Amino acid sequence: MAPTLWLPLSSVYVGSKVVSVLSLIGLDCIFNLGATLFLLMADSCARPKDPSQPCKSQPPFSYKFWNVFALVTGFLVPTLLLLGAQTGLLGSLQPELPFLSVAVLLFPYFILLAVQTLTEILTWSWQSPVWLVTPVVYEAYRVLQLMRGLKLSAEVNAPGWVVHMIRGLVSWWVLILGMQLMRVAWFAGFASRTTTTQQP
Template sequence: MKNQPSLLQQTLKWPMWLLGPSVLLVTGMVPTLWLPLSSVFVGPNIAGLLSLVGLDCVFNLGATLFLLMADACGRPKGMAVAQKSQVPFTYQLWNLGASLLGFVLPLLMLFASLKGSLQPQLPFISFLVLLGPYLLLLSIQMLAEMLTWHWKSPVWLVTPIVYEAYRVLQLMRGLKLAGEVGAPAWMVESIRGLVSWWVLILGIQLMRVAWSAGLASQAHQQP
């Protein structure tokens, strides 16, 4: 009889294994990959910026639902197991450092452009169209990661991967928009550099998942 509630909980969790990724796919990948950019972006103005932010908000909603379902499926029941899910401080430091670097560099480029150090200058609204949604979603990712660390959620390894995979698509969208707003060559190369940076970070995150899986397997094999 004691196993019946546990079995019922496991049965209720099974649909989440398909529902969670499906929500992430519908809200993140489908609009970005199949929705024509011309139907969303109306021009280098406030309306165009808000339309891009709205597109990313749809993804963020799906990412939040996905992470909540993943947390429900993976959260341990026993306190002893929960203590083992403590996030290493070096991992926290690395993630915050990578995110802050990806956040500060575009702002430095904007400052240099406004000061005339980078020529030709990029209008402020064009900068917001190209990298404004990127900076906003990066801020949301840092907040989401810190919350998973504080709550000792089992999705702390998955959270940056979800956001960084979408960030690559987000920056590729910025490359397409660079021609629409007449961005100078230095801005285009900067966005390409950001794409390369986040692909590298995403690869490191995936290596971290493999390393953690190896540690977990080794722990289970120990008597």
């Protein structure tokens, strides 16, 4: 995360807004590569050492439901607000935000959301043991990514309602991240108790 979040924004936000969008997406790609490598290594370490022993690690339905609910909410709310402002359906959300400014602030957010959704679906489908930590990896970065968006909102002269929307998204994902960390602790404790019980 270090090169993607703690570079001075002035070194990223140079030239046209198109270049800025591509720079931010490129930085987030560095994180995505690192997260993928981490999850692959974690999956390799967590699988049984005996190749003949099957690895069946399936999350419960309630876990899948709440993860999908968090992802869909995090996608729909900003999308509906932006569409409502652009079409004039939400007259109170003025002035409108130009498309390139929206891209600078939220395109990296939407791309990371799509990558997390795909990764979680794959871990569930492959019954990978890393299904528990996958959302934590992406959501921790998402909070920092949105905080970066708050700093960039001054650069693109974003209206107040956009800043409040990003702050709301930060609050939402901090809440979801806290719940995910509690679930990691609960599932890890449950697995530990199950292993202890099964020992002779």
